[in-house]
Amino acid sequence: GFKVICNYFFPSEDKAMKTYERIAGYGKPILFHSGILYDGPRASSRYNRPVEFEALFTINGLRFALAHISWPWCDECIAVYGKFNSMRRRRSDFNTELFIDITPGTPPIYREEALTKLFTVGYDVADNIFFGTDCRANDYGIDYAKGIIERDWRIFEKLNLQKEVYEKIYEKNLKRFIGDV
Numbered sequence: 001g002f003k004v005i006c007n008y009f010f011p012s013e014d015k016a017m018k019t020y021e022r023i024a025g026y027g028k029p030i031l032f033h034s035g036i037l038y039d040g041p042r043a044s045s046r047y048n049r050p051v052e053f054e055a056l057f058t059i060n061g062l063r064f065a066l067a068h069i070s071w072p073w074c075d076e077c078i079a080v081y082g083k084f085n086s087m088r089r090r091r092s093d094f095n096t097e098l099f100i101d102i103t104p105g106t107p108p109i110y111r112e113e114a115l116t117k118l119f120t121v122g123y124d125v126a127d128n129i130f131f132g133t134d135c136r137a138n139d140y141g142i143d144y145a146k147g148i149i150e151r152d153w154r155i156f157e158k159l160n161l162q163k164e165v166y167e168k169i170y171e172k173n174l175k176r177f178i179g180d181v
Contacts, residue, residue: 012055034066068105103132
């Protein structure tokens, strides 16, 4: 798959949309950075607001994910997912798929609020959420990852998530996203 960070262009720009169409044509997914972008003094975060990704709903067969629950625009991310969810229910020809990557971007003080909203808003989200850490493969932070999992599990327990939802978040949804199912 592909990872895209829109740090100087909007995701809906023509050139980008043509690239996403080609990626979709090959059946590959795209993971987008979404939310505030910590890239120094550049004014780049505006390109990563969740509503900027609505244009991708027009690309047939595209599987894409918005990372970090789009923090600090978590509510906006959930609303965009709601629009996707509505389109999926109403249109039999709609075959674009939006995932939400819950890789932390949300500082711990906001994490419980963001996950609670995501899982209790009333949208069918269980099949379209997956876990990540943002760690690099060559120096993977095992203790950091364990800490995130433990914190999230405490939140999930408060939310009464079923075991099958844990399996989806930590394995099944990611496999489906990357096309391994």
